[in-house]
Amino acid sequence: MDKIKEKFRILFISINNVWRYGNIGMDQLLGYLRNKGFNIDIQYYSNKTKLEEIMDSISMEYDLYAFSVNSSNYNKCCNIAKEIKNKKDDAIIDFGGGYPTRYYREIVSENKFIDYIVLGDGEKPTEYLLESLIKNKFFQCNLEIKHDSIVTPFDLDNKKDYFNTNITWTPAYDYYIRDSYNRNSRKVHCIQTKNNVCTGNCSFCNERHGKIVYKNIDDIVEQIEYVSKKFGVKKIFFTDDNILDPNTEIAKRRLFELCEKLKSKNLNLAYQCYMKANSIDDTPLDHRLLNIMREVGFVEVFIGIESGNQSDLDLYNKYTTVRDNYKIIDLLKKYNIFPILGFISFNPYSSKKSIKENFEFLCNVECTYLFNYLYSFVVINKYTDLYNKASKEGLLIDDEKQYLDVKYKYKNKEVEEVLEYVRNKMIPKLNKLDYELDWVTYSMLEHEIWYKDINRYSDKLAELKKRDIEVIKKYLSILFIEFDLEKFKKVEDKFWEYFINEESILKEIYDYYISLHNNEYCTNI
Template identity: 25%
Template sequence: MKILLLEHPRMVCPERCNDIANTPLSSCLHSGYIAGMLIREGHEVEIIEGFLEGLDYPEIERRVQEMQPDILGVHMVYHWQTDTALYDFLHKVKVEKYSSYITAYGYYPTTDFEEILKQCPAIDSVILGEPELTFAKVPEALTREFTKKYIYQESLKDLSGLAQRDESGRIVFQRRELVRDLNDLPFPVRTEALFRLPEVNLQGSRGCYGGCTFCYINPFYGQGSQWRGRTPENIIEEIDDLIRKHNIKDFYFTDPNFFGPGERGQQRALRLATLLKAKNIRFGIEARVNDIHDETVSALVEAGLRHILIGLESGSDRSLKRINKMTTVAQNERAIRILRKHGIEPNIGFIMFEPDSSLEDIRVNFEFLKRNDLMRNLAITANMLYHHLIVLKGTKAHRDLQEAGRLEVQASSYESMVTLTDPKVANLAMIMRRITNFLFDCMAGIWGGKVPEPENAQERYSKINALLVKLFENGLMTLESGEQFTEVQIETLVKTTEIEITGILKLEETDDQYY
């Protein structure tokens, strides 16, 4: 069969310019792994990188019309609203008969499949969770439908891993068992657009043994989800293939939990470090703080580890318990010390404003950041001083807050807003979010590598960094003294700070150099 996989276009919302949903669509390699599996099964497969290649829908339509795929697979990503542009395009695909069967897959549709199937009749099914095994079964079922139409429903209706409509239009679904051995999966197909990214993404493991209330990773994999890792030898085989064919030197492991649990996870990481050492590459990882150990980090740095994202999330043990992080502030600080000992300044996951934060929690967080010297990089500082808890459907946080009647559903039901318990905390959160969003918007071109840095860049960034820290502390002190900012005061403070940032960067209102 001819199968087309679409990484669809999307617009970045200016007010959400630094939120997690702006990660490149292809970072999780869903389409690449599906393509690898389908090619192994003998199908003709093409991937369209609508987002990374900056394609519009007329161009994508031309390519779909040219291929006339039997199946169109869409890797759907959430971007804060109902994607009417995508839905209109898929409707046209069906009306013009460019493709007879459309299925969607990814983190977002796995969780919000009912809403998606209701909103877009052109989508025939949604693949739930890991897509490879289920997608590989769909062509087989459709082949039976093409040859014997009367068994169409029988061929698809019992297919595990799919959400779809039955004869009456009711949405039915069932999950598929997880891939037991990740080594059995073919290596993912990578497009030219992926090779133009600064680092080539790798996936060495799936799932997480943690239970953070806000995390969508384990809900995506489903009931019984657990951490599963490829063997170091299998990972090295893929890396060797990429080096041999593309001379790749920079990699990034997209695993939410690089190490895996306990001593077994540490030994696996040490084995991988031993094998990587001779490759002369550089790589980044993501990890939980309790998995940061001196011996393992030392070995990984010798093997080429250059950057790491760790989920500190809070400097308050009380907040860490509320979000079920299963770590402590002491472990956070220990991880920072170990990484710095080996020359790694970590990137930080931090939730300054979680729903039940008090001013005391915010003060504890701020003192933690100061004590550990974590506010000296502008991008990291701006991120940490504004970030709130993002509440996504399917997570424990969403269920708990929904049961408590605290959720405010937005334009899409996938994400909900929650009113912060303490109005003074909400006051500070609003100020910091507006100002940091302005900064992210100003710096998007530079941080995205699209435009060069300004003259004396580091000096300018240091000034803005100090401005943000001072703004946060002054605002916190004002609120701690019993005062509260009025809407007029907030507006004045935000506009004044925006002017200061613009002045430091020497931006004119008509100058789009940085955007």
Template identity: 25%
Template sequence: MKVALINALEKGSKYTDNLGIGCIASFLREHKIDVDIHYVEDRPQVEQYIQTNYHQYNIYGFPMFDTNALFVFKIARIIKQMNPNAVVVAGGHLATSAPAEILEDCSDIDCVILGAGEYPMLEIVRAVENNTALSVVNSVKTREDIEEKKLAHINIEDMRRPARDNLILSFQKNNYVSRISTSRGCCGHCTFCCANEYSSRWEGRDMDDVFQEIRELHEEYGVQCFTFNDGSFEDPGKLGKQRVESLSKHIVEYPDRMSFRCFLRAETFQEKDVPLIRLMRKAGFTQVIIGFEAANEQDLNFYGKIANVDDNRRALRLFTENDIDVIIGYIMLNPLSTKATLRENFVFLKEVQTYILENYTNRLQVYYNTKVYQDLKNRGLLNREFTYLTPLAYHYQDDWAREVNDFLLEYIDSKPIYRMQYDFMEFIHVFRDIYILYHEDISAYVQQLRQIKNQLGKLLSEYFEIIYVDCDLNRAKRENDRFVQAMVHQYQQARKLYLHMIKTEPFRAFFMKNS
């Protein structure tokens, strides 16, 4: 019995370490099952590539997202054509939220795992080995099901460290960051998020074991840079901060430098936490990603956010004052947006001088069967065309918000700056990693990058003030070419800085090692 777990990447996707299929692979291998992990990229001749390399498996499993679902459907069709008796399995958050729809849309997918994948995948393997119907397998949706099935959960003590085949594969495609999960579940309850589908409660690993995993990845694979995959790294409250403190102390005592980034919530950090934040910085935490999402009460309530605007301001100040970069998560527009909410959202971004274009343009992604989906469905604001694959297919309740959305589609999303901002943000992440690892050598570049970020922040606030404060889309259209050219120039300056850095020691060695 051979199993292939395949990370299907849509065009332009970054190769990353997929922890979900890594954990399933470890679990299956512990039960003596032959498992291979693969990446498949959407490219010309992909059908021939699959037929040549993936014909020998009995079971094929795919994590699914709204961005790669159509590609997964395509691969499933190819697999069934070359191997009609194979079992094709879909899993992940999207599959869990829309299993019946996926099975209806793709006849080549045999079943969908509901919830955590370890136990159901093992049962699927046993069913195939014993020639048993998949419809009797727990937490697996099939076309023959008679009764509703419950989501699968896995206790934290039964979790296995992920197989790192993914990591090796991603290193061959210019990834240099390893992802680590220290918990499952989230203590937040954002209405747009499906993070808690896999766990009805928060559960955390022992931080001694987490540090041991970091150490082994560093010593075995040479990993220096890590991202924590947890929904919110400091969960759950006081215990969570004790866990962060414990791990940070382990890292500080370790002789080699490493860099870390994580996701946090704003409301959990107060002035009393400054010693912990400083300890995190000493340990190598270089960036925190915080979902502020909005700067007005209406939006924050709609999103189910615990933090208020003052919490967001305080978190931003506490981390930046202690030399930890804050990446702001923000949702400028949603179906309930008005002139007033958009203006308040803008004023906050101008106040903090964000240099991230997406903060000014990001629209709410409505994921299937989330609380916000149900809310908008009840309000009649979802388009007839809305499906689990179209998270932006909704109406705007306010005519002005709809006009702004249409403007952004034509004058921002379609411009080269929209793609260039992602390359720039990749540079920001790399720069902060280098800043931690080679702090003494990078000071000459810090001011140059700060000037670029300041210029970007100035350009963004000046241009989007025309839209969100002056409410003058005609003027914004007239000035769009100038704005785009100015933004492109700053992105090009960042590119020149990057190209100069990769030729300079000690950074040249870092880039050669990780490219």
């Protein structure tokens, strides 16, 4: 059977938005299936790469083409798959990932060229699919491919996500093997400490829920040490929805053990993770945990704060309080861990009061990330509690066929003029800014771990942060405290001029840090 497997050629196609990040799901699936003897190649592309360029590099000699699909690369994946089918009508197209898992009915109805969609964790269902296809092609078995977690255009009913109960396998490392040491040193290796489930219940989210299955800590450490020493990777991103799920003492002691073992390796790496706002409290255990996290190299933690007012937190089913939000930010700052805030300033139920409280919260915690002030409109997708609520109350503008990023109106008309101006006029200007103070700041924290004898910019960045906050308060308060749009329009150019001018300073600092990867100014530790 193994020799027959080699004759069935498979191409995995990964479309990423940011080149520094690999594809954790597809790389893990690739490692598992290769270990089972399947003949699989993989190609990595940027979502910005033109379709013609991608198609020129894809061979039509493969039997099956598999795509890792998400909401941002969905259209590109569909266009590539359609072109493959046009060139080779017997090519088999397979979609997988969180996005098609949630919206497989809509995707199948929109695209007649898709043969299979794998739901949930792909290892076992894809193994079954490939073995069935191989038997049908080479042994004329004529097997009916029917699986609870595999969708076809003719088999859509009674489907469910597949959940891995065993996650001991290691990923494939093609993304690093094909690249240079210097470029790999700028990449971020993504890894999870458990299976891909979330214990939250956010009303705007449709992440998968299920029983937590933890990875072996020694296996996690071994993988991190391997990519660090073999490929020169310097940053590790734990992509669990919450590295402390389900916020128990056991979970915290487990992370403490992981940090102890990483610390003993002396790898000089930077780490990032996700947490919930109520994951950390002001307790002796949590203080010890934060201390060792910073010692081992955790420089930033993404927190799903979402709001600075209680009414929005309740709307989002966060089961947290504004006090929780302040507390975790203060605790992280105490240990010099940079808090990256997941924040939603606006939603269909926004009022002047809620917007004002959100703005004041961001100012109080000295947030200088403009996207949290301006780009933070809640995204409403089908099959979420917030979608159902807004639909029931007649606040959705799009028809029922629209299932992603559904347009909505505002229940409180008093905020509509300001929010529509922010969405339609200010966000396009915001998107033109190439450099941002927050990510330059935590880039500084990372590089100070990796390199010695380098320029120090902490005072300069702290000075910029202080000035940024003053500018944000001065100008954006006109919008979000006074709600005086005409007054803001008269001074808006000065607001944007400040941040445009700041870009040259941030670029100079960031370019310096990037140059370190070429060993121009320092010696690697």
